[in-house]
Amino acid sequence: MAAPFVIVGGDAAGMSAASKAKREDPDRDVIVFEKGKWVSYAACGMPYYVKGTVENLEDLVAVTPEAFREDRDVDLRTGHEVVAIDPGTETVTVETNDERFDQPYGDLLLATGARAIEPPFDGIDLEGVFTLRGMHEAKAIEAYISSRDPETAAIVGGGYVGIEMAEALINRDIHVSIFEMLPHVLQPFGNATARIIEDHLSEAGVELHLETAVEGFAGGDAVESVELGDGPAVPADLVIVGVGVEPTVELAVEAGIELGPTGAIATDEYGQTNVTDIYAAGDCAEDTNVVTGEPDHVPLALTANRAGRAIGSTVAGDPTPTGGTAGTAIVKAFEMGAARTGIIDLDRAREAGFDPIDVTIETPTRPHYYPGATDLTVTLVADRETERVLGGSVVGREGTKRIDTVATAVTTGVTVSELQNLDLAYAPPFSPVWDPILTASKVLAGKLDR
Amino acid sequence: MAAPFVIVGGDAAGMSAASKAKREDPDRDVIVFEKGKWVSYAACGMPYYVKGTVENLEDLVAVTPEAFREDRDVDLRTGHEVVAIDPGTETVTVETNDERFDQPYGDLLLATGARAIEPPFDGIDLEGVFTLRGMHEAKAIEAYISSRDPETAAIVGGGYVGIEMAEALINRDIHVSIFEMLPHVLQPFGNATARIIEDHLSEAGVELHLETAVEGFAGGDAVESVELGDGPAVPADLVIVGVGVEPTVELAVEAGIELGPTGAIATDEYGQTNVTDIYAAGDCAEDTNVVTGEPDHVPLALTANRAGRAIGSTVAGDPTPTGGTAGTAIVKAFEMGAARTGIIDLDRAREAGFDPIDVTIETPTRPHYYPGATDLTVTLVADRETERVLGGSVVGREGTKRIDTVATAVTTGVTVSELQNLDLAYAPPFSPVWDPILTASKVLAGKLDR
Numbered sequence: 001m002a003a004p005f006v007i008v009g010g011d012a013a014g015m016s017a018a019s020k021a022k023r024e025d026p027d028r029d030v031i032v033f034e035k036g037k038w039v040s041y042a043a044c045g046m047p048y049y050v051k052g053t054v055e056n057l058e059d060l061v062a063v064t065p066e067a068f069r070e071d072r073d074v075d076l077r078t079g080h081e082v083v084a085i086d087p088g089t090e091t092v093t094v095e096t097n098d099e100r101f102d103q104p105y106g107d108l109l110l111a112t113g114a115r116a117i118e119p120p121f122d123g124i125d126l127e128g129v130f131t132l133r134g135m136h137e138a139k140a141i142e143a144y145i146s147s148r149d150p151e152t153a154a155i156v157g158g159g160y161v162g163i164e165m166a167e168a169l170i171n172r173d174i175h176v177s178i179f180e181m182l183p184h185v186l187q188p189f190g191n192a193t194a195r196i197i198e199d200h201l202s203e204a205g206v207e208l209h210l211e212t213a214v215e216g217f218a219g220g221d222a223v224e225s226v227e228l229g230d231g232p233a234v235p236a237d238l239v240i241v242g243v244g245v246e247p248t249v250e251l252a253v254e255a256g257i258e259l260g261p262t263g264a265i266a267t268d269e270y271g272q273t274n275v276t277d278i279y280a281a282g283d284c285a286e287d288t289n290v291v292t293g294e295p296d297h298v299p300l301a302l303t304a305n306r307a308g309r310a311i312g313s314t315v316a317g318d319p320t321p322t323g324g325t326a327g328t329a330i331v332k333a334f335e336m337g338a339a340r341t342g343i344i345d346l347d348r349a350r351e352a353g354f355d356p357i358d359v360t361i362e363t364p365t366r367p368h369y370y371p372g373a374t375d376l377t378v379t380l381v382a383d384r385e386t387e388r389v390l391g392g393s394v395v396g397r398e399g400t401k402r403i404d405t406v407a408t409a410v411t412t413g414v415t416v417s418e419l420q421n422l423d424l425a426y427a428p429p430f431s432p433v434w435d436p437i438l439t440a441s442k443v444l445a446g447k448l449d450r
Numbered sequence: 451m452a453a454p455f456v457i458v459g460g461d462a463a464g465m466s467a468a469s470k471a472k473r474e475d476p477d478r479d480v481i482v483f484e485k486g487k488w489v490s491y492a493a494c495g496m497p498y499y500v501k502g503t504v505e506n507l508e509d510l511v512a513v514t515p516e517a518f519r520e521d522r523d524v525d526l527r528t529g530h531e532v533v534a535i536d537p538g539t540e541t542v543t544v545e546t547n548d549e550r551f552d553q554p555y556g557d558l559l560l561a562t563g564a565r566a567i568e569p570p571f572d573g574i575d576l577e578g579v580f581t582l583r584g585m586h587e588a589k590a591i592e593a594y595i596s597s598r599d600p601e602t603a604a605i606v607g608g609g610y611v612g613i614e615m616a617e618a619l620i621n622r623d624i625h626v627s628i629f630e631m632l633p634h635v636l637q638p639f640g641n642a643t644a645r646i647i648e649d650h651l652s653e654a655g656v657e658l659h660l661e662t663a664v665e666g667f668a669g670g671d672a673v674e675s676v677e678l679g680d681g682p683a684v685p686a687d688l689v690i691v692g693v694g695v696e697p698t699v700e701l702a703v704e705a706g707i708e709l710g711p712t713g714a715i716a717t718d719e720y721g722q723t724n725v726t727d728i729y730a731a732g733d734c735a736e737d738t739n740v741v742t743g744e745p746d747h748v749p750l751a752l753t754a755n756r757a758g759r760a761i762g763s764t765v766a767g768d769p770t771p772t773g774g775t776a777g778t779a780i781v782k783a784f785e786m787g788a789a790r791t792g793i794i795d796l797d798r799a800r801e802a803g804f805d806p807i808d809v810t811i812e813t814p815t816r817p818h819y820y821p822g823a824t825d826l827t828v829t830l831v832a833d834r835e836t837e838r839v840l841g842g843s844v845v846g847r848e849g850t851k852r853i854d855t856v857a858t859a860v861t862t863g864v865t866v867s868e869l870q871n872l873d874l875a876y877a878p879p880f881s882p883v884w885d886p887i888l889t890a891s892k893v894l895a896g897k898l899d900r
Contacts, residue, residue: 012883042817042819042878042883044876044877044878044883045817045819045820045878048819048820048878048879053820053821054819054820059818059819060819160877290873300876301876301883302873302874302876302883302884302888303873305883305884306871321871323870323871323873324871324873325873326872326873327873328873328874328875328876329875329877330875330876330877330880330881331877332877332879332880337879337880339875341873341875367492367495367512368509368512369492369495369498369504369509369510370495370498370503370504371503399851400875400880401849401851401852401875401880401881402851402854403875404852404854404855404872404874404875404885404887405854405855405858407872407873407874407875408855408858408859408862408864408872408874409858409862411868411871411872411873412858412859412862412864412868414858414862418861418862420773421756421771421773421774421861422776422854422857422858422861423740423752423753423773423774423775423776423777423778423791423857423861424752424778424854424857424858425778425779425780425789425791425850425851425853425854425857426494426750426751426752426778426780427494427610427779427780427781427782428492428494428495428498429498429782429787430780430782430787430850430851431780431851433462433492433494433751433752433755434752434755435854437854438752
C-alpha cells in the first residue's frame, strides 16, 4: 500500500487534486492539511459578498468540509499547518493548536496559494486597512462596513480586486477613490481597454488617481486618510490594499524545492517540482505560458483547479499534463466587462522574441438595425513575421466572453488570416455578420499587409 | 486595361466582392447586375421586421445603392438580369425592362444566391401563403398582417426561418402552429438542443406538429387552413413555407459550369469554378467544410460575405482563399438561443469516415452563488480514434455565443483534451470556473477514456 497522498492547502488546487485522486484511486489515503478553516471557496466571489450580491459568505464554498470527508472520503484536516517538509524521509511536519506530528507521504502536493502583497506603507496596521485574499478578510471588511458605516474608501491598486471592490463599495454607498501607481488601471489588459474602463469608473463615481504613489495611511483609532507622496491627504474611513499577490513558497524553499524565474515554484508539465514525488499547483506554482512556452505565474482560479485535477490523476497513476496558461482573465466593472488573453504588452512580446503589431477597433455587438447594440472594443496583437496571433483584449457592456475565441486562437497558434477566416456564429440578436473578433482580425491583416 | 469585373447578383457575396475589388484596384471597372431592386440587405433581419423590432425594411440595407455608386464607384445596375453567359467570348447577356445587351467581362462572379424551396403543395399559390427569402416577401408578409389581421398562422418547416417567424408572428398576436416532417425542429443542431427549443416554443404558445407532413392549403379567396396527410385540417389565415433553400444555378449550368455533390456550384479554394475567369460565391456556391475537407453547401451570410470579399481581392491581383465553413449557426427562439458548429449528426460523422462519440451536459452559466445563472446545455461530438473535436451545439437563455470557442476548436483541429485545457475566461458575473464548454469536454474526455 502506497503511503498517503498528502496535500498542503485546501483551496482550488488542493481540493481538486484530492477529489480527483480519490475518485481515480479510492483505496489510497488522501490527506489535506489546511491551516485555516475555509476550504474550497470561491475567492473570486468575495467582492460580491462585500457588495451584497452574495448574501452569506458560506455561499462561496463550493464543497463543504463535511462533503469532502463524508461523500468524497478525503481526510481533510482544517486548522492544521504544515511547517516543514523532509524530502529525504518523505515526511511533513504538521502543527495544530495543541500538537505537532510527522506525517509520511508517498506523493506530496504543495497548494499553498499566494498572499496579498502588503507594501511597507506607514499605518498599514491601522484599523480599517484591509487586504482581500481570504474569506476571513472578506468577512472582516463586511463587518467593518456594517458596523462603522464608512463614508469614504480608498482602494490602493487598480487591478481586478481594486476594480471589483470599487463596484462593491459604491454599491454600499461609500465614496471610492482608487490609487494606481501606473499610468493605467488593469495593466495586463492593455491601455486601450484600460482607458475605456477608466472612463466608465469615473462615470460610476469612482475618483481615479493614476500615476499616484501612496505613502501611507493616517488616523487615530482607525484609518482616516491616505497620505500621498505628492499632494494633500485624501480622506478614507476604509482602505483596501489590492496591489497584487505573491506566491507562498517559504515551506517549499526550506525543503530545497526550486523556484522559477517568476518567483513561484518551478514545475514540469505534470506539475512536478525538482524534488521527486513533490508537486505544486495553484497560486504558489508556475505554469507554462502557451504563447511563449516559458514559465509564467498567473494566479487564477481555473489554472489552479485544472492543475490540481491533473495532478490528482497523475498521482493516481494516469499521468496528465497540467495544461498551460494563456493568462486569460475577465473582470466586471459596474456595467462593463473587460477581458484579456495571451500577450498584449508590446514590450513583453518583444522580450519573448516576437516582432509585435497591434490594432484596436471599436465595433457594435449587433447589426445597426437590431436594438440594444453596444460598442465592443477589441485589441489584437500578432507577430509580424509569423503572423501568429499573440493575444488580445475585449471591453464593452456585453459580449466580452468573446475573448475565449482569442484564447483558443492563441493556444492553437493560429495566424491572423486563420483567425479572420473562422466561421463564428451570426444572427442579428447575437452578433454582426462579421463578429467583432473577425473585424479586428481583418483590420490587423490589412495592417500586416502594408 | 482589363475588361470589367462583372458580378451577377447584388447581395452579400456580390457587393462584398465589388467593394473589395474596387478598393484594391480602383482603376478597374466593376459592374454589378442585380435583377431586383434591393442590394446588400440583411436577409437575416427580415423576421425582425415582420416581428416589429425593425421599423423600416430599408433599415436592413447595409449600404445603399447610391453609396455603392457614388462612394465606392461601383457600377451597380438594379433591374438588370443576366440571362446568359458565353465563356468563349467572355460575355454576359443582360436584360432589362426595355433592352437586351451583351457585356464583356474579364472576370465574372456568380452570386446568384438561393431561393426558397416551394414544394408542390396543393394551394401553394393561394393568397396568404408566403415564403421568406427576399425583401419583397418580407414586405408582403408585413402588409398582409397589417391589412388582414390574421388570427392563426401556420409555419411549414421548423428550421431557422420557421422558428424566427414563429417568434415574429406571436409578437404580432397571431396564434402559430409549426409543421415539421422530421422528428425534431432545427435538425442541424442535434436532438438534445432541438428538444430544449421545442419545450421553449411550446411554453411560448407555439403549437408544434412534429413528424407531420403537410399536404397542402385550402381556402377561398385566401388561405384558410392547412391540410394534413393524417388528421383534421388546421385553421391558418397566414402560411409561411420555410422548408429550406436551393441554390440558383440555372445560369451557371447553361454556361457549362459544373455543380458539386451538394447541387451548388463547385469551386476551388479561391472560389473559382471549372471555367476560367468565372467565380461563384454565396448561397449559390459550395464551400469546403473545415471538418471533413469535403464540399459543403451552407447558405449563410458570413460565408457569403467572406467568399465575396476574398474573390474581390483575388480578382484585384491578390489571390485570397475564400476560407472554409464550419456550418456555424445561431438562432434566437423567444427567450432562448441555440447555436451549432461542425458535425453533430453521428450518421453524417460516420459517412465522413469518423467514429463519433458524443456527450450532452447541462450546466449553469455562472457559479451557484452569483444571481441570474441559467442552464446551458452543451453537446460535443468527437472522433473516438483521433479524439478530434468534430462539432457541437449550445442552447440556453444566455451565453450561446460560446459556440465560437467550439467553432474555433473544430477549425483548428484540436482534440478533446486540448479543448479541455483551454484557458477560457472566468469571473463570477460571466462564467463558472470551468466554462460550460470545458465541462462538456471534461465529460467527453472521461467517456473517451472508458
